[in-house]
């Protein structure tokens with residue numbers, strides 16, 4: 083059974099039909115990049131995968147759990163699925179260490195000591211071991227995003243959802259974040275990334291998914307997607323971004 | 325007739341001031357507690373609860389505090405619930421205070437980025453955990469100044485308890501006036517005491533507001 087299974091999902095915002103029958107299966111350890119024009123439904127699809135948005139038809143399962151917006155489901159899902167946002171969404175009133183330790187202590191019921199050990203390990207992994215006691219506002223955007231990644235990793239998720247996690251960063255800070263993500267990919271965590279970084283999609287992903295008009299228009303290995311696009315829409319898109 | 329010296333007047337007023345302070349504290353503590361519950365109810369996704377809070381706020385903000393106090397005191401005794409003047413005053417002031425605090429806090433909470441809720445949800449925090457660990461600690465910084473500012477209204481509001489016969493500062497003032505026939509003197513003292521109670525509060529509120537604006 084695939085780790086993530088999306089089966090004919092339809093999503094409406096009022097009358098607006100945003101997802102029009104999306105099917106997607108993702109295996110453990112796969113790295114998937116979702117690309118597509120603005121408004122094609124990439125974020126919406128991602129947010130449906132962990133219960134931030136509801137959908138009206140079809141079904142999604144992640145790690146054997148059915149995804150709904152019910153509080154209990156979302157809470158259970160948080161142990162399997164982590165999410166990184168474009169705007170980091172760190173908690174500004176907490177230190178870096180507290181940001182990372184909060185959920186493991188109150189959701190996973192780890193002791194403070196256990197959580198501290200994990201937090202330090204994750205911070206080391208993202209190269210910020212010395213920032214444990216800093217506040218988010220004292221960090222650069224790239225550092226904040228890496229803390230957000232460490233925060234998600236501390237919950238030891240099986241899947242990490244990343245929605246344009248470098249879009250809010252100054253160009254010179256993009257690299258340090260992508261490097262961390264690349265390292266995670268090598269370690270074998272399942273990654274689903276919405277991204278505009280085409281080079282990254284080409285070099286790091288196992289499979290690229292092109293979304294258009296609320297549907298998965300085309301998918302395949304990055305080589306095929308970027309070098310041999312089958313549809314007119316993907317050709318146009320690839321030419322416009324490369 | 326008993327003669328009242330200035331010292332006597334002031335002493336009597338100060339004794340009654342204790343009740344004004346106590347009533348203010350009770351109303352504010354009660355108001356905070358009820359407002360916290362109402363805030364949780366308002367933010368909950370159950371539409372019925374948030375509609376209830378909206379109506380509650382409208383009713384208590386849209387009617388005079390004096391009427392609320394009358395209804396608590398006379399209204400409850402009409403349906404044969406005996407209630408002392410102290411209880412009626414504390415109860416109505418609590419409800420009145422909570423309605424305003426909920427509204428003040430609403431502004432502070434709703435201006436926090438939606439991402440704070442979403443990140444918490446993705447990390448598996450429940451609604452109440454998010455409120456407790458993420459939302460309230462941040463909202464408190466912005467809410468402190470206007471909440472303390474509002475406490476001045478609560479202190480002044482306690483004066484209305486005199487109308488239902490509760491002996492606090494204002495009531496003591498009118499009793500002393502009846503005994504001395506020196507309204508100007510007596511009520512000047514009364515006013516000065518209210519000012520001494522309220523001024524530190526409004527000063528603190530302004531100070532915090534400035535400090536907060538500077539730190540942004």
Ligand SMILES: Nc1ncnc2c1ncn2[C@@H]1O[C@H](COP(=O)(O)OP(=O)(O)OP(=O)(O)O)[C@@H](O)[C@H]1O
Pocket residue numbers: 095098100118119120121122123124125126127
């Ligand atoms: N909360 C919402 N309410 C109503 N419509 C929405 C909402 N969120 C998104 N939409 C609409 O749904 C469609 C898909 O949006 P979505 O954010 O998923 O696109 P996207 O592919 O992530 O685009 P971008 O690259 O700009 O982030 C758009 O037409 C958008 O306007």
Ligand SMILES: [Mg+2]
Pocket residue numbers: 124125126245246
């Ligand atoms: Mg998007």
